[in-house]
Amino acid sequence: MASHAATWRAGAVLSSALAAIGRKQMRSGREGLPACGRCSRPFTSFSSLSSARSQPLKGTALQAAFKQRKGGWRRLSGAFQTRASVADADTFVEGEAGEGFDLPPENRIPVTVITGYLGSGKTTLLNYILTADHGKRIAVIENEYGEIDIDGSLVASKQSGAEEIILLNNGCMCCTVRSDLVRMITDLVRTKKDKFDHVIVETTGLANPAPIIRTFYLEPDIADELYIDAVVTLVDAKHAERHINEVKPDGVVNEAVEQIAYADRIILNKIDLVNERELSSVRKTIERINSMAKVQQAVKGKVDLDYVLGVGGFDLERIEEAVDPKFLEEEPKSSHSHDHDHHDHDHEHHHDHEHAGDADDCTKCAEEGHSHNHGHHDHGHSHDHGHEHHDHVHDVGITSVSIVQDGELDIELVNDWLSDVLSYHSDDIYRMKGVLAIQGSKERFVFQGVHDLFEGTPERPWSKDEKRLSKIVFIGRELNEESLKNGFKNCLAEEKVRAHDPYHAVDARP
Numbered sequence: 001m002a003s004h005a006a007t008w009r010a011g012a013v014l015s016s017a018l019a020a021i022g023r024k025q026m027r028s029g030r031e032g033l034p035a036c037g038r039c040s041r042p043f044t045s046f047s048s049l050s051s052a053r054s055q056p057l058k059g060t061a062l063q064a065a066f067k068q069r070k071g072g073w074r075r076l077s078g079a080f081q082t083r084a085s086v087a088d089a090d091t092f093v094e095g096e097a098g099e100g101f102d103l104p105p106e107n108r109i110p111v112t113v114i115t116g117y118l119g120s121g122k123t124t125l126l127n128y129i130l131t132a133d134h135g136k137r138i139a140v141i142e143n144e145y146g147e148i149d150i151d152g153s154l155v156a157s158k159q160s161g162a163e164e165i166i167l168l169n170n171g172c173m174c175c176t177v178r179s180d181l182v183r184m185i186t187d188l189v190r191t192k193k194d195k196f197d198h199v200i201v202e203t204t205g206l207a208n209p210a211p212i213i214r215t216f217y218l219e220p221d222i223a224d225e226l227y228i229d230a231v232v233t234l235v236d237a238k239h240a241e242r243h244i245n246e247v248k249p250d251g252v253v254n255e256a257v258e259q260i261a262y263a264d265r266i267i268l269n270k271i272d273l274v275n276e277r278e279l280s281s282v283r284k285t286i287e288r289i290n291s292m293a294k295v296q297q298a299v300k301g302k303v304d305l306d307y308v309l310g311v312g313g314f315d316l317e318r319i320e321e322a323v324d325p326k327f328l329e330e331e332p333k334s335s336h337s338h339d340h341d342h343h344d345h346d347h348e349h350h351h352d353h354e355h356a357g358d359a360d361d362c363t364k365c366a367e368e369g370h371s372h373n374h375g376h377h378d379h380g381h382s383h384d385h386g387h388e389h390h391d392h393v394h395d396v397g398i399t400s401v402s403i404v405q406d407g408e409l410d411i412e413l414v415n416d417w418l419s420d421v422l423s424y425h426s427d428d429i430y431r432m433k434g435v436l437a438i439q440g441s442k443e444r445f446v447f448q449g450v451h452d453l454f455e456g457t458p459e460r461p462w463s464k465d466e467k468r469l470s471k472i473v474f475i476g477r478e479l480n481e482e483s484l485k486n487g488f489k490n491c492l493a494e495e496k497v498r499a500h501d502p503y504h505a506v507d508a509r510p
């Protein structure tokens with residue numbers, strides 16, 4: 001058995017993949033990119049990818065490899081059987097087909113990203129974690145959006161002995177202060193790495209987690225030192241549906257939906273404020289958006305610490321559950337639109353501390369003279385909302401598609417297919433996770449993707465009596481379930497005769 005980890009080094013292959021993305025970007029301009037709910041600026045741009053071209057790009061390694069159609073297959077074979085990572089030379093150490101590898105030990109520090117809509121209970125959870133008995137030395141990065149005072153819970157966290165608390169309070173982490181985030185994390189690691197063994201990042205309630213997640217994958221200095229252990233999303237059982245159902249202008253993201261879509265773990269919080277019917281409704285809404293994430297109900301964020309710390313990034317168990325055929329039968333996981341019953345309801349919204357939200361906090365918006373109210377609420381007040389009973393069809397947009405495929409897959413066909421899907425639709429595919437049965441491989445291959453970032457590794461050998469099933473889940477915007485299912489099915493090894501041109505056969509869009 002080979003003991004080395006394969007290292008695939010970025011060269012022409014990577015450049016060509018990036019060039020392809022660049023062409024696509026030039027075609028589409030900046031339209032269609034997720035944008036800040038406040039200043040409407042796209043979060044991601046091709047320049048951020050292309051500027052990383054010469055840098056180690058962990059996530060895009062496999063995607064780039066997918067693009068290497070000529071002679072790339074052998075490399076891919078290696079990549080599929082080894083941990084794929086990219087460095088900055090032009091060599092590839094190929095794995096031996098069908099053999100397992102000792103993966104290098106994970107020396108990086110795990111990061112938990114806590115996200116959730118305004119007031120959903122993020123700080124409450126953070127405080128709960130910091131005061132709990134977990135034996136971890138935690139550094140906290142707290143993004144208070146332009147607030148002068150810090151949550152009372154942070155005072156508690158200081159008392160609890162959080163190793164380091166870094167505040168980013170001059171803008172939103174997902175847009176205006178992302179460079180600050182990078183700098184602060186880099187400094188933290190450089191100066192105090194031996195003082196903590198876990199990092200928790202708390203985002204603002206209006207943060208889109210995507211750019212924050214990308215930061216951990218794309219910034220070489222960070223990706224070498226830290227990895228995302230889990231994205232934990234707090235959902236306010238009482239108010240979440242209202243935010244989720246909010247119709248946004250074109251090109252403006254619905255943060256409440258995005259936060260759920262990116263979650264590995266969801267805490268359905270404040271269940272003390274809802275009845276059974278409301279609880280069941282919000283659970284269904286969550287599952288429609290993200291069928292992969294585990295959901296645990298809570299009051300004041302109190303969940304098992306194992307549920308939020310030490311998750312390990314991949315959550316295979318949940319993938320398996322999410323794509324369980326029986327589970328699939330219960331409820332369609334992909335619907336482009338669905339009916340909501342809105343009922344009369346009044347609610348009270350109480351918070352016990354004050355925030356001084358201000359439109360000027362969004363530096364870019366302020367710079368450009370926008371005047372708007374971006375939803376920062378005054379805590380300490382209560383207000384009632386009355387909603388008339390009405391039915392409407394509302395397109396949540398972000399849904400999940402889960403596919404189970406019996407039989408073994410041909411790696412080349414999978415490569416071609418995923419390459420196409422990601423090349424053309426990575427903006428719309430927020431999350432992708434899967435377990436694949438590859439023909440000729442003794443091991444299950446597991447992977448996950450975040451837009452165009454892709455990571456994969458062999459996991460464990462298939463046991464003798466285990467059925468060779470492949471499972472894949474996509475979460476994204478306007479996914480074409482039928483097309484994805486057909487595309488995946490066409491990757492079966494038995495599909496030896498390609499009755500179509502695989503490069504153009506799959507369209508993930510309607």
Ligand SMILES: Nc1nc2c(ncn2[C@@H]2O[C@H](COP(=O)(O)OP(=O)(O)OP(=O)(O)O)[C@@H](O)[C@H]2O)c(=O)[nH]1
Nearest residue numbers: 118119120121122123124205269270299300351352
């Ligand atoms: N009733 C009830 N209140 C809760 C629960 N969890 C948190 N709260 C309260 O909800 C309010 C908001 O909680 P925070 O933890 O500040 O929420 P946050 O997500 O950090 O809020 P932002 O600062 O707006 O982003 C506080 O008053 C909490 O005490 C819960 O499970 N039930």
